[in-house]
Amino acid sequence: MKQFSEVAVVGGGIIGSAIAYYLAKAGHQVDLFEAGQVGSGSTQAAAGMLGAHSEYKAFGASLHSFARTSQKLYEEAETDIRRLVGIDIERRTGGLLQLVFTAEEKARVSEICSLEGVTWLDQTSAEKEVPGLTKSILGAVHIADDVHVTPAIACRGFHSAAQMLGARIHAFTRVDDVVNEAGWYRIQTSKGEWQADYAVIAGGVWSNVLLERLGLGTPFYPVKGECIAVTNTQMPLSCSLFHDQHYIVPRNNNELIIGATKVRDDWSTEPTFGGIQTVMEKARQMLPEIEKMPLLRSWAGLRPQTIDGKPLIGEHPEKKGLFIAAGHQRNGILLAPVTGKMICDLIDGNAVPEVWTKAFRVNRLNIGEEVWI
Ligand SMILES: Cc1cc2nc3c(=O)[nH]c(=O)nc-3n(C[C@H](O)[C@H](O)[C@H](O)COP(=O)(O)OP(=O)(O)OC[C@H]3O[C@@H](n4cnc5c(N)ncnc54)[C@H](O)[C@@H]3O)c2cc1C
Structure with missing residues (x-):
């Protein structure tokens, strides 16, 4: 039996969990699908440094604001998560x-x-x-x-808060395909089929499998x-x-x-x-x-x-309503809040700085332009 969702998020690492949190906070009905246990990918291995300044060289002057915004969003998220679900993300x-x-x-x-x-x-x-x-x-x-959090707990904080705000978290549910139908997405999972208005792929390095099917190659x-x-x-x-x-x-x-x-x-x-x-x-x-x-x-x-060291964050160039948020390499914990908020703003049609949307365009690597190593 087909089930319905407004936004289907694929991947329950810190990026997918933060996306679910910001979307649920903005009033969207979210379903997050995670193949294993939530937070069991790269997220559980991380040290949790929020190194916006120490990674200045990697971001460059123009994207430093992206990292700084995320660092600041953690302050609000810390308070909000504690209030909603009583989890201390150990922002030290x-x-x-x-x-x-x-x-x-x-x-x-x-x-x-x-x-x-x-x-x-x-x-x-x-x-x-x-x-x-x-x-x-x-x-x-x-x-x-440049403070730090405990990544596994921060991830749990984001998805538990999202859940408290109405998101449904489907652990041990692998997404096998995301198919563009007329005006909606068919989400084929190991536990049945879903119909969603929007789909967001946030599967870390494993996003390649779905991206290749969607014509975006294997960028990770x-x-x-x-x-x-x-x-x-x-x-x-x-x-x-x-x-x-x-x-x-x-x-x-x-x-x-x-x-x-x-x-x-x-x-x-x-x-x-x-x-x-x-x-x-x-x-x-x-x-x-x-x-x-x-x-x-x-x-x-x-x-x-990714080959240029920047994540892919944005909408598929041809498939409206399909978003990608992956490839955050060694800064995914730092960049989770700003990525979650950016995806939410893009879905809501809110303004997002052009320097960010341009830098993180999801097809930039396929068309071979602007490769910064
Ligand atoms: C040793 C180490 C230290 C690090 N230290 C830091 C640090 O100090 N600071 C920092 O900011 N970053 C750090 N990082 C980087 C950070 O861990 C990653 O950038 C971040 O965790 C990426 O999060 P993610 O959600 O994109 O990926 P992941 O955490 O890997 O989550 C992706 C999830 O998607 C799921 N998934 C994939 N495909 C599907 C599918 N088809 N269906 C359902 N689920 C799917 C996977 O099972 C996985 O759980 C470190 C990384 C490592 C390895």
Whole structure:
């Protein structure tokens, strides 16, 4: 028997969950379909840094506003989610300390030193901030606004709040096809067929399967990231430490999350000996005392990457009412709220900055224009 929905969201990672939340908040009837457990994809592997400033180079000056908007939306979402469903997404302030070991690195970070809330600390001041920090640095950049959340809990917060606002969450329900009918979409799932006015594909790196059927090729490839966690009862760490895409992120439960490698085109989700060795070595360079901490666990996840490093967010060029939101690579946790709100605004016909819609056009990679690497 066919069932009806207004908006069908495919994928229950942080992106699909945030989309469901903003749509439900705006009064839409949402059905979210997730092949496995909600939040079990790349989202559960993430460290949860909201690094709008530390990722300045990746976004570029023109898209920095996109990341900053998302960082700010987290503040509202945190309060709203707590009010609606009593979940604390563990948005932990304290910021991020980006370590600088060489004169060349110091020259590179100079462009972010003028940004709001960013302060240069010499080695002595940085060590005061983080006792036990390596003495081998020239200094560090403290970024007050680059806070972090616990990704699995933030994802649960978004979809539980969406559910409270009327969204229906269908876990263990795989979407096998999204077919454009006259003015509506047929959503074929492993548990039957749905009819929806709008469809949003937010399936992370696995979105390729549906996108290929919809004429958008296979724009995503995995970049595997390996991590470990240790227990820290030895030293207070109020901020994340970051250097050369490696990091140590403190959680509320005394765990330190240590990551991450970048292995292109590897679909496996088991951490390797070599990968773990790399993240351990990088962590020890930042915080030598870490080698004394008990090892808790290791894991790996797949970042959904595109060739130009930007996500695809927007409407299919020919199929009206069909939207894509995937490919957020290493910044999907950070960008979830702004992506959710942007999809909602596009469906509602609200204004969205042109620089965003242009940068994230969903067919830009097929037609081979504007490839930024
Ligand atoms: C080690 C590591 C560290 C990271 N650290 C950070 C960080 O500190 N900060 C940050 O911002 N980002 C970080 N990221 C990146 C972030 O995790 C991702 O960008 C983000 O989780 C992507 O979310 P998503 O919802 O698009 O994908 P996913 O979380 O992968 O969710 C997609 C979901 O869609 C489902 N799905 C796919 N196809 C279908 C279908 N046909 N039917 C039904 N369901 C389907 C999948 O089962 C999956 O659950 C990190 C990633 C890794 C691997």
